[in-house]
Amino acid sequence: EPEVTQTPSHQVTQMGQEVILRCVPISNHLYFYWYRQILGQKVEFLVSFYNNEISEKSEIFDDQFSVERPDGSNFTLKIRSTKLEDSAMYFCASRLLLAGEVFYNEQFFGPGTRLTVL
């Protein structure tokens, strides 16, 4: 069964360093997402991406964050200068988009990358 994969599973970094989190969405999916979950808190939407551009972003997704689809398979989240409060689990998700039926299929989530900022 196709699945969303994420690498690395755990990333430890020093405050101020740049990190890139990688995701491989399900191959025929067209809509991609990043979420984060601070330990013990809600899963929070960061950004959605469709047709090679950001579709929606939350207030969390500030200038320190960027997303990219560098090739036909990867979807990345970059944090330019990490802060302690960026420590969280980051989830990638993808969804098959059908024309005119954008709400009619579920998002498939990856297993997450645990980011620890020291």
Next chain:
Amino acid sequence: SQELEQSPQSLIVQEGKNLTINCTSSKTLYGLYWYKQKYGEGLIFLMMLQKGGEEKSHEKITAKLDEKKQQSSLHITASQPSHAGIYLCGADGNDMRFGAGTRLTVKP
């Protein structure tokens, strides 16, 4: 933005007992999703509801969406230890907004 309130926050039940988790939205839901998360792991899709009054079942889990499309419930019949985890409801849109989750513990 759409806010989702889940209740209860946590639930401890004896194996074999039935239970219900609720999810209430501040706005009309266009799509309501239930996911399950094991601590520190990813989200596993359970069910999706879109129409008012819709009800879906999978194995021992039943989810309903009320007619007004602002409230959903997840019911587990004859709970088992494998049902333990965090249940999240999510409201669809161009993003997905989640409730805070209900942590379910099933005692053998």
